[in-house]
Amino acid sequence: MEMMRRERIDRGIKVRTEGIYAISSIREVLYLLGPRLILIVGMISLPFILELAPYWKRVVNIMCVYSLIALSFDFLANYVGLVCLGGAFFVGIGGYIAAIFNVYLSFPIYVSIPLATICGAIFCTLMLLPCLPLRGVYFAIVTLMYPLFFTRVIEALNILGGTNGITGLSSFPNQYVEEYTIIIVTLLFLFGMRRFVTQDIGLVLRGVKDNDQAVRASGISIAYMKSLAVFIASVMGCFAGAYIAHLYMWSGISLFALDFSIIPIASVVIGGGGTLVGAIIGSVILVPLSEILRAFGTFRIVIYCIILTLVIVFKSEGLMIYLQRKYHQFERWVKV
Amino acid sequence: MGEGMSGDIPILSTKGISKSFGGLQALIDVSFEVYRGEVFGIIGPNGSGKTTLINCITGFIKIDSGTVYFKEKNITGWKAHKIAHEGIARTFQIMRPYYSLPAYKNLIIPLWSPRARKIGGWRGGGKHGDRDTVAVDILEEIGFERDSKVPYKIASTLPTGYQKRLELARCIAVRPEIIFCDEVFSGLSMSEIAGMLPLIEKMKSDGITLIMIEHRLRELFRVADRVMALNFGEKIAEGEPFVVIEDKRVKEAYLGTEEV
Known part of the structure; x- marks a missing residue:
């Protein structure tokens, strides 16, 4: 019997578009820009498409929030090697700081969100500094603990509104500002991070993941590099938190809910870890899916789990990596 | 001596x-x-x-x-x-290159280090291309043929001899x-x-x-x-x-x- 195996070969157009000559033909420019344009135009037109379904516009906002958190998880886990389960930590800190600025100090919304993003990121980085020498699962555990810790502190001491949370945050001036703020910020962070990880400094971070001892031996402080990475990740997380607090006009302990840690991770798994776009694609699938499954009541978790399991078993590489391969390569059967 | x-x-x-x-x-x-x-x-x-x-x-x-x-x-x-x-640079007994990066990109990390930037004159923003060129120069000096595919291969796929050389190249790049x-x-x-x-x-x-x-x-x-x-x-x-x-x-x- 003849043995056959599948062979993967780069498409001609992929090879042609690798150099500067790609700009010489419209077809090749489209090949490069196509997927990016689909994403950008798709995201920007979502509010118009859903004009008649205001409920789903809210879902789009939440979807973008989860995308940002998933992006920060993907960056930390796959480019720096820090598995951070603290998505909820970033969101909670960002949300509460935005509430403090907006309600207690009565800063307007366009000051409180950026300020909460930066202050929250600094605070999160400082809190995580002692854990940075930890690696792998130990870092994951500590970051998982922080949101629980803050929930209990707020409950027990009855500070910052206690279990009721802080209410009365100012809302966005109108619905379009509300939507385009998060959509544009998400796209900016996505393309910004994609650029960042290919810069020299991004390569150093990948070096920290591959072999941190050699980075130290090159005279680079890994503590500094890791804290820089955590800062960048928490900027994304805290922005998401500050946004969601203003969206709900409320900041409570449910911002520290485990959802904000777990769903982004599931998104990255489904979308494909290490691609950054995968984090967005995963959220675009998972968040609306979880809304649709709301009709099933508590049974939705079961369906959710089944879908996740199927993806992990049959397409463990993730959707984005699969799509990229199909886009760039073709397959054929050859004799062994 | x-x-x-x-x-x-x-x-x-x-x-x-x-x-x-x-x-x-x-x-x-x-x-x-x-x-x-x-x-x-x-x-x-x-x-x-x-x-x-x-x-x-x-x-x-x-x-x-x-x-x-x-x-x-x-x-x-x-x-x-x-x-x-x-x-003071050092190699490691157990070679572990930055295995997900191409061989020449392995050298970007030491070349980015504060010491290399200070001595090599890249302080204040060398262009992205500069360090890549220097990296390939160093690799050529250490025995990677510039015109072959070897410097551009993912580090984990290199044979032992090249990985050892890469360890040395990584040391040289910090100008120790x-x-x-x-x-x-x-x-x-x-x-x-x-x-x-x-x-x-x-x-x-x-x-x-x-x-x-x-x-x-x-x-x-x-x-x-x-x-x-x-x-x-x-x-x-x-x-x-x-x-x-x-x-x-x-x-x-x-x-x-x-x-x-």
């Missing part, structure tokens, strides 16, 4: 380094001096504390007692990256004054070693001081000016290579003593 230069100030000297892991005394009162431009070998049987000594000097593990001077500066207890920043080579010859074929020896000579002629841990004594002695022998964490001999190897205690350490 070494004896003649002993009047000079040593580039690196240690005084009474001791280190114990629990009950095991890994290093006992080790003192030695290395002069600029030398190739200094450290030999000894397995478990004699050679790698521990390197780890202690380069700050990867803490010293229990003793001091390390680099160019008359006391660097004892400094963090590893600060010691590297001063100009001293390189600690932890068994660069081990696991290489005779022809690969023959290819490495000129690199060692080249680094030496570039004025880099080399401190080499080695089990392959024949190859080491072709390049080393002086060697030091360790056994059970103690220094048992130091001097010209062929004098050291004839030393009674060194022979005992390698071959064992005869029970009477």
Whole structure:
């Protein structure tokens, strides 16, 4: 019997578009820009498409929030090697700081969100500094603990509104500002991070993941590099938190809910870890899916789990990596 | 060379380094001096504390007692990256390149380091392309053919010989004054070693001081000016290579003593 195996070969157009000559033909420019344009135009037109379904516009906002958190998880886990389960930590800190600025100090919304993003990121980085020498699962555990810790502190001491949370945050001036703020910020962070990880400094971070001892031996402080990475990740997380607090006009302990840690991770798994776009694609699938499954009541978790399991078993590489391969390569059967 | 230069100030000297892991005394009162431009070998049987000594000097593990001077500066207890920043580079016995990056991108990391940027003149924003070019230049110097695909291959797919060279290239890229080579010859074929020896000579002629841990004594002695022998964490001999190897205690350490 003849043995056959599948062979993967780069498409001609992929090879042609690798150099500067790609700009010489419209077809090749489209090949490069196509997927990016689909994403950008798709995201920007979502509010118009859903004009008649205001409920789903809210879902789009939440979807973008989860995308940002998933992006920060993907960056930390796959480019720096820090598995951070603290998505909820970033969101909670960002949300509460935005509430403090907006309600207690009565800063307007366009000051409180950026300020909460930066202050929250600094605070999160400082809190995580002692854990940075930890690696792998130990870092994951500590970051998982922080949101629980803050929930209990707020409950027990009855500070910052206690279990009721802080209410009365100012809302966005109108619905379009509300939507385009998060959509544009998400796209900016996505393309910004994609650029960042290919810069020299991004390569150093990948070096920290591959072999941190050699980075130290090159005279680079890994503590500094890791804290820089955590800062960048928490900027994304805290922005998401500050946004969601203003969206709900409320900041409570449910911002520290485990959802904000777990769903982004599931998104990255489904979308494909290490691609950054995968984090967005995963959220675009998972968040609306979880809304649709709301009709099933508590049974939705079961369906959710089944879908996740199927993806992990049959397409463990993730959707984005699969799509990229199909886009760039073709397959054929050859004799062994 | 070494004896003649002993009047000079040593580039690196240690005084009474001791280190114990629990009950095991890994290093006992080790003192030695290395002069600029030398190739200094450290030999000894397995478990004699050679790698521990390197780890202690380069700050990867803490010293229990003793001091390390680099160019008359006391660097004892400094963090590893600060010691590297001063100009002490090292290779690792177990090669672990940045395996997900192409070989030449492996060098971007040391080239990005504050030391390389200071010395190499990239401070204040070198362009993205610059470092890539320098990286390929260094790789070419160390024996990666520029026109072949080798420098652009993912590091984890490279053969052992190239990975060893990559380790050295990574050290050279930080522009060090001293390189600690932890068994660069081990696991290489005779022809690969023959290819490495000129690199060692080249680094030496570039004025880099080399401190080499080695089990392959024949190859080491072709390049080393002086060697030091360790056994059970103690220094048992130091001097010209062929004098050291004839030393009674060194022979005992390698071959064992005869029970009477």
